[in-house]
Amino acid sequence: MRHRKKTVKLQRDAAHRRSLLANLACSLIEHGRIKTTVAKAKALRPVAEKMVTLAKRGDVHARRQAIAFLRQKSAVKKLFTEIGPACEDRQGGYCRITKLGARMTDSAPMAYIEWTDIEDMAVAGTSEDE
Structure with missing residues (x-):
């Protein structure tokens, strides 16, 4: 039984998964919106x-x-000075996932993940050539 085993393994060991999630979180903080797999x-x-x-x-x-x-x-620093104060009045649900469809090369389902309260910053932080 998988009781209390919430972690999605992503076919990686624990250290690799932690590094991946930390790097993805830093990219989300820096750019406001990132394109990744679902x-x-x-x-x-x-x-x-x-x-x-x-x-x-x-x-x-x-x-x-x-x-x-x-x-x-x-x-x-950006998280504590910009994103935290922008989400001050929200109780949760700070991120939004928008599904995009399959990737051309390997048909992996792709999605955007972005901040909900910072729409103008999320759009300004990404380039159109992604």
């Missing part, structure tokens, strides 16, 4: 929402927890 987007959403919850707390311990997971100080 499975990775669904695995990223709880991680990104926990990071926003830490940013809304805003204390030193929350900042250190975010740095410990993300390992990029510039991403943590």
Whole structure:
């Protein structure tokens, strides 16, 4: 039985999966919207929402927890100065996943994952050649 086994493994070991999710979260923070597979987007959403919850707390311990997971100080700074205050009045649901269809090369289902409250920043942060 798979009781209490919520983690999506993504065919990676634990260290690789943690690094992948941290890098995806940093890219989402930096660009506002990223294009990835549906499975990775669904695995990223709880991680990104926990990071926003830490940013809304805003204390030193929350900042250190975010740095410990993300390992990029510039991403943590943007998370705590821009994204956290923008999501201050929202109780949850900080990310939106929009399905796009299959990728041409291997038919993997693709999706955009973006912030819900920061639409103008998400559109401005991406380029059209993706």
